[in-house]
Amino acid sequence: MANKIPVDQIRGLVNMGREAEESMGADIHISVLVDPTCPSWLAAAVRDALVPERDALVDVHELVEHPVVAGYDVGIVLAGRSESLVRGAIRTFAGARQHVICIAESSLDIPDTPLPSKLGQYVADVVAGEHGPLYERLANALIDATDKTVSCAANFEFCRSTATARLVSRCAAHNALMGIADFIPGAGMPLITMNQINLGFDIAATYGQGLSARRIPEVAVIIAAGLVYRGAARLLVRWLPALSLVIRAGFAYGGTLVTGRMISTHFMEALPPADDVQVQDA
Numbered sequence: 001m002a003n004k005i006p007v008d009q010i011r012g013l014v015n016m017g018r019e020a021e022e023s024m025g026a027d028i029h030i031s032v033l034v035d036p037t038c039p040s041w042l043a044a045a046v047r048d049a050l051v052p053e054r055d056a057l058v059d060v061h062e063l064v065e066h067p068v069v070a071g072y073d074v075g076i077v078l079a080g081r082s083e084s085l086v087r088g089a090i091r092t093f094a095g096a097r098q099h100v101i102c103i104a105e106s107s108l109d110i111p112d113t114p115l116p117s118k119l120g121q122y123v124a125d126v127v128a129g130e131h132g133p134l135y136e137r138l139a140n141a142l143i144d145a146t147d148k149t150v151s152c153a154a155n156f157e158f159c160r161s162t163a164t165a166r167l168v169s170r171c172a173a174h175n176a177l178m179g180i181a182d183f184i185p186g187a188g189m190p191l192i193t194m195n196q197i198n199l200g201f202d203i204a205a206t207y208g209q210g211l212s213a214r215r216i217p218e219v220a221v222i223i224a225a226g227l228v229y230r231g232a233a234r235l236l237v238r239w240l241p242a243l244s245l246v247i248r249a250g251f252a253y254g255g256t257l258v259t260g261r262m263i264s265t266h267f268m269e270a271l272p273p274a275d276d277v278q279v280q281d282a
Contacts, residue, residue: 005059005211008068012175012194013194013213013219013227014195014211015092016194016197016198016201017201017210017211017215018142018211020150020201020202020204020210021203021205021210021211022035022200023140023148023149023150023151023205023212024054024150024151024154024205024208024209025026025054025151025154026148026150027054027055027056027057027073027151028052028056028057028072028073028146028148028150028151028152028155029056029057029059029071030050030056030057030058030072030073030074030075030076031059031061031067031068031069031072031074031075031076032046032050032058032059032075032076032078033061033062033063033064033067033076033077033078033084033089034060034061034062034063034078035063035077035078035079035080035081035085036062036063036080037080037081037082038078038079038080038104038105038109039080039105041227042078042103042104042105042134043078043133045075045134046062046103046134046138048076048078049135049138049156049158050156051156052155052156053154053155053156053157054151054183054208055155055254056151056155056156059072059159059270060171061172062078063078063082063085063086063089064079064088064089064090065084065085065088065092066089066092067089067093068090068099069092069093069096070081070096072098073099073145073146073148074091074099074100074101074142074145075089075098075099075100075101075105076100076101076103077089077090077100077101077102078103078104079102079103079104079109079110079111080104080109080265081109083111084111086102086109086110086111087111087113089109089245090113090210091103091113091115091257093122093123094115094120094122094123095117095119098122099123099124099145099146099279100122100123100124100145100196101124101125101138101140101141101142101145102123102124102125102126103125103127103128103134103138104126104127105126105127105129106127106261107125107127107128110125110127124141124144124145126138126141135158137161138155138158139152139159139161139163140162142156142159143159143162143163143166145150145240147184149163149166149206150167150202150205150206152206153205153206153207154205154206154208154268156268160206160207163206164203164206164252164260164264165201167199167202167206167255167260168199168203168257168260168261168264169197169257171195171196171199171248171256171260172252172254172256172260173253174195174247175192175195175196175251175252175253175255175256176250176252176256177249177254178191178192178195178252179192179245179246179248179249179250179251179253180249186217189226189229191229192252192256193200193222193223193226193246193256195256196225196226196256196259196260197219197222197223198262198275199256199259199260199263200219200259201215201265201268202220203260203264204218204263205264205265207267207268207270209267218266219261222259222263224257225259225262226255229251229252229255230251232251233247233248233251236251259270264271267268
């Protein structure tokens, strides 16, 4: 398969790596508004989660009814029992067409905030009583609100598993469609492999790894995996020609999932042990 990738696409590979690097460095500016009556564990959990590993900016303020919203990608309101203040902050963000995430320990702490249907799309609620569900739900809400999947993951460790899962799923679905549209068996495999390489760059970027010579072995592994998928698909198509479309789409989808998870595991295992990570006081 390697000899079927056009030579001029080597430049395309470099451009893919640069685009992933740019996505990794996309600006994120978050406003966190803390209700003084919110549970202390919740405030501490969000504080610890939103310590940027790169250049994201996180401003923390006490909750007020009409907060400043200009210049922020998303607002996060940590709700307690100050119902009117929480409602006012939500209305201010949504009214300015700015995304806002309301986080509470209980759904009873999230006030009913009537909004026009067009503004409701800017509001997301996260309810959690412990750290695990909190981080998972907040990661989904933050990525949805900012639409900066790679940068969220590069900055905030709790977003990584969610971000990589989304990247892998999106690429797998795209490659499955290419497998179905591959009317000449095997003709689309180089493009499918290029998409997987692009996925590899994006996953590397979610772990804060930009374009460098270290990506060369990873690209080689992706191409080698593509050869294996192609050979297996061809063999099955010969045995079951009536199912050729299903087989090609299945290998394109499943192969991308396997490759994506393999790459994610590679970077996850390359992280230093938690005991070796040093946190500096501001």
